[in-house]
Amino acid sequence: MIPDLDYQIGISVYSTKFDGIGGKIRIIPEDFEVSEKILEKTQNAINQEEGYAVYKLKKKRIDTNHALSDIFRKKGIRLKSLGLKDASAITEQFVCAGNKGKAIENFSTEKYSLEKVGFVKKPLSKKDMIGNHFKIKISECGDGLSSFAESYKVLNFYGYQRFGSKRPVTHLIGKAILQRNFEKAVELILSFTSSYDSKENNEIRQKLADKQNYKQYFDQVPSQMDIERIVLKEMIEHNDYFRAVRAIPLSLRRFYIQAYQSFIFNQSLSAAFTDGENLFEAESGDVCFDFKGIIGKFVKGLDQNLALPFVGYSYYKKTRFDYQISQILKQEGITPKDFFIKEMQEVSNEGGFRQAAIHCTDYSSNENSVEFTLSRGSFATILLREIMKPSDPISAGF
Template sequence: MIPKIDSQIGILVYSTKFNGIGGRIKDEAEHFKVNEVLSPKSLKSIIQQDGYAVYKLKKKKIDTNHALSDIFKKTGIRLKSLGLKDASAVTEQFVCSDSKSKSIDNYSSEKYSLEKIGHVKKPLSKKDMIGNHFSIEISDCVGNLTDFTEYDKILNFYGYQRFGSKRAVTHLIGKALLQRNFKKAVDLLLSFTSTYDSKENTEIREKLADPSNYKKYLGQVPPQMDVERIVLQEMIEHDDSQKAIHAVPLPLRRFYVQAYQSFLFNHALSAAFTDGENLFAAQEGDVCYDSHGIIGKYVKGLDQFLALPFVGYSYYKKTRFDFQISKILQTEEINPKDFFIKEMQEISSEGGFRQAAIQCTDYSSTDTTVKFTLSRGSFATIVLREIMKPEDPLGSGF
């Protein structure tokens, strides 16, 4: 039985035969550890002289963005991360200065510590990070974790975080934007409710379902709803949905469209698996990534990983998955051309490709702890979903 939240985000299948051990994750931050993995070449480039300072940021109970913004406030040093790590975990990641002139040796606060490990000639970027190593403890599981051996048969779905976790709404906002339905996008952003959200948040959202309440309740919107406040302010001042959406920070507006693309990808992967397509081996005519992440056509004898289209305005039809993708687009009443948004060109997306299966390496497990490394862009929660088969993923800490 697939949990309701899974089907809402396009995940309609399990790809492993394992029965699942249930249990919970993230009972404590220490139960979920993440360490970034840099490419060997990038690690070698961190030399002990001058250039752009590179630090190791260790943190818990604070997400990457808030930690970096706190460091900037306290030290004046502006740092960039290679990836985002959430608050409910103990994480170690690399961050890099964007200026050669300023650096500090070490700095720490209650929730994080910063340790300078050297310098690089040019700032590190996302491409330097090739993956993440996880060590995860599962509480109250039933059955044997060590019996799970199908870690090479897990589909590369986008995980719950991509869709807003407790409030799976980001893809719905994305779809409304593609349909140029800015009023619907505003309504979803302000008043979409979820049983997993807090009572306080749900109550305020129910009131915001009525536009005549906007002015009355603006002052009661909690600080964590910062995007909602921006949109409300705009709606009160101009009563123009398109203008209000335009006031949302650009990375977040782009993220909404990407979340909808992720929903389509999850759906296509589920449908292809259900239709009996082999998603764990590439074949003649397939589009693949090689071990360096370079995309190309399938070549017999080369070490390649099958990829599926990630729909955008340049959608590539000539794959064995066009049957499933076209059917989903038809049901959704969406056309690849819709991803070019004239009214808001900066959030248009041409699409691309994504690996069909998760490359899970260094896998090991004991009674309650599992360890593995995933390449950048794959979700640990998707591996855990196959191991645990939780009835209620969000209630189980996902």
């Protein structure tokens, strides 16, 4: 049985016939450890005496964006990460200064620590990151972990956190923006409720479903609902939906569009798998990534990984997956052209390609713990979903 939450984020299949061991993850942050892996060439280049400072950020109970905002507030330095790490894990990642200059002293708070590792000649970017290594404990699970082998092939779906986890709404906001329905985007941000969310959060959102209540309840919106507060403030002061959406930080507005693209991708992958397409081996005419992550056409004899289109305004139709993708877009009432947003060009997205299957290495398990490395952009929760087959992903810690 596929959980309802999976359908909400576009996943309607399992890739494996493995029975699933159930259980829970993330009972405590220490149960879920993530460390970023970068290219050896990059690692060796972090040895300059000057240039752009590189730090190692270790954290728990705070996500990457909030940690970097806090560092900026406390130290006045803007740092960029290579990838985002969520709050419910112990994580270790590289962050880099955007300007040349003196490095700040190492410092720590109760949620994170920042430690200088050196300087580089040019700022690090996503391209320097190979992937992430995970060490995960599964509690209250059945036996059988040892029989889940690395040979199991798993589809490269986007995981729950891409869509808001307990409140799967980010893709719906993205769709509303694509449809230029800024009123709906504001309503979803403020008042979309989910049975997985807390009672308190749902109560305040129910009040915010009525525009008349905006002013009255503004002070009751908790500080962690920082985006909701930005949107409310704009609505109270200007009563302009477009302006309220525009007040949201650019990185998050772009993320909403990407979340909707991720939803389309998950649906495409599910539909192609259901239709019997081979998603684990490339065929003649396919678009593939090589081992360096460079995209190109399938060449027999080369080590390549099959890629599926990630729909945007430059959607490439000439793949064997166009039938499924076109059907999905038709059902959604969206066309590739919609991803170019004249009114808000800065969030337009041309799309691209994403690997069809998860590339997992260094896989090992011991009793109820599992360790593995995934390439950049793949989600550990998607591999764990196949291992555990949870009936309720949220209560299982996803």
